[in-house]
Amino acid sequence: MSPHLMLRIGLVLFCCGLIGCGSKSNSFTNRLANASSPYLREHADNPVDWYEWGDEALTRAQREGKPLLVSIGYASCHWCHVMEAETFMDTAVARIMNENFVCVKIDREERPDIDQIFIDAAQLISGNAGWPLNAFALPDGRPFFASTYFPKDQWMQLINQVARTYADDERSLRKQAAAIMQNVRAQDAWMPALDSVSKSTVSQKDILADWKPFFDSNRGGLSGAPKFPMPVIWEFMLQAHYTTKDSSSLKLALTTLNAMSRGGIYDHLGGGFARYSTDSIWRIPHFEKMLYDNAQLVKLYSEAYQLTKEPQYETVVRETLAFVNAELTREDGLFYSSINADSEGEEGVFYVWRKKEIDDALGAEANVFSKTFNVTAGGNWENSMNVLYKSDVESLGQTPSSPDHELTTAQAKGLLHSKAALLTIRNRRVRPTTDDKVLTAWNALMIEGYLQAFSAFGEEAYLRSAIGAVNALQDDRIDKDGRLVRTKDKEHPPIEAFLDDYAFLCRALIKLYQSTFDIAYLNRARLLADYVLSNFRDEHTGLFYYSLNKSTQQLAKKIETADEVIPSSNAVFAEALFLLGEYYQDQRYQKTSAHMVDVMSAMLTGQGPFYASWAKLKGLGESDPYEVAIVGPEAGTRRDELMKAYLPTVVISGGEEENLPLLENKKVSGKTMIYVCRNKVCKFPVEEVVEAVRQLK
Numbered sequence: 001m002s003p004h005l006m007l008r009i010g011l012v013l014f015c016c017g018l019i020g021c022g023s024k025s026n027s028f029t030n031r032l033a034n035a036s037s038p039y040l041r042e043h044a045d046n047p048v049d050w051y052e053w054g055d056e057a058l059t060r061a062q063r064e065g066k067p068l069l070v071s072i073g074y075a076s077c078h079w080c081h082v083m084e085a086e087t088f089m090d091t092a093v094a095r096i097m098n099e100n101f102v103c104v105k106i107d108r109e110e111r112p113d114i115d116q117i118f119i120d121a122a123q124l125i126s127g128n129a130g131w132p133l134n135a136f137a138l139p140d141g142r143p144f145f146a147s148t149y150f151p152k153d154q155w156m157q158l159i160n161q162v163a164r165t166y167a168d169d170e171r172s173l174r175k176q177a178a179a180i181m182q183n184v185r186a187q188d189a190w191m192p193a194l195d196s197v198s199k200s201t202v203s204q205k206d207i208l209a210d211w212k213p214f215f216d217s218n219r220g221g222l223s224g225a226p227k228f229p230m231p232v233i234w235e236f237m238l239q240a241h242y243t244t245k246d247s248s249s250l251k252l253a254l255t256t257l258n259a260m261s262r263g264g265i266y267d268h269l270g271g272g273f274a275r276y277s278t279d280s281i282w283r284i285p286h287f288e289k290m291l292y293d294n295a296q297l298v299k300l301y302s303e304a305y306q307l308t309k310e311p312q313y314e315t316v317v318r319e320t321l322a323f324v325n326a327e328l329t330r331e332d333g334l335f336y337s338s339i340n341a342d343s344e345g346e347e348g349v350f351y352v353w354r355k356k357e358i359d360d361a362l363g364a365e366a367n368v369f370s371k372t373f374n375v376t377a378g379g380n381w382e383n384s385m386n387v388l389y390k391s392d393v394e395s396l397g398q399t400p401s402s403p404d405h406e407l408t409t410a411q412a413k414g415l416l417h418s419k420a421a422l423l424t425i426r427n428r429r430v431r432p433t434t435d436d437k438v439l440t441a442w443n444a445l446m447i448e449g450y451l452q453a454f455s456a457f458g459e460e461a462y463l464r465s466a467i468g469a470v471n472a473l474q475d476d477r478i479d480k481d482g483r484l485v486r487t488k489d490k491e492h493p494p495i496e497a498f499l500d501d502y503a504f505l506c507r508a509l510i511k512l513y514q515s516t517f518d519i520a521y522l523n524r525a526r527l528l529a530d531y532v533l534s535n536f537r538d539e540h541t542g543l544f545y546y547s548l549n550k551s552t553q554q555l556a557k558k559i560e561t562a563d564e565v566i567p568s569s570n571a572v573f574a575e576a577l578f579l580l581g582e583y584y585q586d587q588r589y590q591k592t593s594a595h596m597v598d599v600m601s602a603m604l605t606g607q608g609p610f611y612a613s614w615a616k617l618k619g620l621g622e623s624d625p626y627e628v629a630i631v632g633p634e635a636g637t638r639r640d641e642l643m644k645a646y647l648p649t650v651v652i653s654g655g656e657e658e659n660l661p662l663l664e665n666k667k668v669s670g671k672t673m674i675y676v677c678r679n680k681v682c683k684f685p686v687e688e689v690v691e692a693v694r695q696l697k
Contacts, residue, residue, distance in 0.1 A: 028045055052105065067162070070118060074435075079149045101159070110487060134146070134148065193541065219282065232563055259281070269422055294328075306456045306644065334438045362418050373390060476488055525580065544559065546569060561603070561611070577593035631675070632667070
């Protein structure tokens with residue numbers, strides 16, 4: 001696995017939680033006061049003359065012959081805000097920056113396309129990258145130096161040195177920028193040409209064997225610290241168990257799920273998961289909560305429940321969705337991006353406890369609570385504070401609820417009462433701030449999470465939440481040609497959507513069709529897919545650029561293929577094309593998806609488990625998926641009953657109308673029939689779900 005990929009997957013040393021910087025006395029306001037990003041607006045009182053990335057900044061830089069100073073971060077980045085408070089608020093520093101540079105601030109979550117270029121540059125220059133990312137670039141945007149956090153004195157030395165070098169030897173910096181960009185563009189050079197790809201022969205068993213050394217078989221997750229959830233890896237493991245009957249993949253997936261849900265990475269009072277664990281045993285989190293993590297983990301735990309019927313997984317899903325509904329849901333049903341780690345200037349202070357606080361709050365119930373959640377007078381974290389995590393987190397794996405079974409019924413009820421009492425107290429504390437950006441791609445992941453939970457538990461409220469969010473996106477963000485935007489609000493111009501926005505929403509719409517049999521959602525998914533095929537395709541490789549082909553603000557065209565904390569946009573789009581090909585029997589979709597999988601199959605071994613989305617799609621395609629058609633007046637009821645089962649290799653369609661090729665000639669007057677088919681050959685139709693399930697085995 002390349003160092004570049006490890007960088008993108010793993011912890012970057014400087015990306016943590018938002019620091020509470022307290023009140024600021026400076027009355028200066030710069031143009032970031034009008035930015036759409038809450039992160040950028042937090043820099044509006046800096047004396048730095050910040051611009052957003054765009055034509056205004058680039059035009060000024062080229063007109064005045066000044067280099068760009070580019071600073072990239074995001075709302076839950078601890079060291080981004082440290083640097084803002086100690087450096088960018090300093091008028092002496094700001095004067096040097098303003099006199100010598102055109103200064104640009106970027107929210108990486110709004111502009112991941114630009115962030116990717118500068119991250120690649122930093123990795124090439126120093127082998128180290130992360131956030132805050134601070135870079136210097138030519139007036140046209142090409143970087144010639146990039147690094148991460150600097151203390152104020154070092155930053156002042158650096159900006160003075162760069163300014164002198166640019167004035168005295170601009171030519172050498174231009175040569176350096178050209179070399180950097182040549183190498184950035186070359187990172188996709190391994191991808192074969194469209195006409196030179198052969199059919200892959202790697203199997204799921206080959207993949208499982210190759211990935212085994214990367215896993216922590218005792219505590220779950222990837223080996224070492226920090227530990228990120230990486231949900232798509234465990235989705236693949238569940239699928240691999242289903243298709244190959246490999247018991248070790250199931251055990252590893254469940255070990256991971258059990259350890260996460262009992263560890264400190266899970267919020268045992270308020271529900272939801274933190275972004276990652278700082279240690280190797282899931283105990284001590286970095287406390288920010290991201291929408292994309294919780295969306296994917298709801299989906300994963302719902303799938304695990306469908307497979308195992310383990311009650312603890314249902315509890316995790318329900319508590320996490322309650323958290324999302326209460327903390328991350330906007331009035332129109334769309335979802336905010338994150339909740340920061342820090343409040344009152346301290347990391348995690350909102351979430352941690354002193355033992356005396358718990359004793360005073362719970363009285364006689366405190367002993368059971370403290371024993372269950374490892375609370376001690378000396379603390380299990382910093383400054384005698386306690387992170388709540390359940391006992392025996394190291395030795396979990398097989399029976400996630402077993403340590404709790406030692407509690408009597410009265411103690412278990414008391415524990416629920418204790419959690420509610422402490423949550424009430426916690427809610428009186430100063431709450432970490434919320435990044436209220438609404439990103440299309442992350443919202444699509446949350447929609448899928450709600451829909452998977454609806455499939456698993458039949459909770460109509462979950463379906464309503466998904467439909468409400470989809471309707472809000474459709475009303476506001478998709479035009480009649482299928483063009484999409486990433487962010488949009490009434491006060492700011494929209495930001496053009498990227499491939500992940502299209503791919504994730506396309507797949508979410510397909511899932512919503514599967515959950516409702518409303519053909520309008522499937523047709524809308526097809527509209528988005530056709531737009532991507534026309535406007536994102538790389539004709540050389542047959543894969544898809546992250547940005548529009550005709551984008552006017554591209555430094556380099558990048559093709560995103562690896563899973564990070566969010567799945568690969570190309571892999572998700574290939575999955576959407578596979579499903580659309582099945583539903584519409586459209587060879588254009590089918591051939592494009594198959595080709596994409598063949599291109600990426602070379603990365604499924606030898607690179608570690610960072611292409612799990614591709615492995616999952618390959619497993620789906622090579623399993624000869626079942627096509628289940630449910631036709632008749634009770635199609636919805638039968639569908640909901642069937643989808644309670646874990647069926648990762650089933651493509652389901654239905655309704656009362658024969659409005660898809662898979663439904664043609666299947667309607668029987670007055671009856672609801674279930675057809676289980678494979679490769680266009682159907683078994684004898686049945687009326688009961690239990691009979692259909694037998695045919696699927």
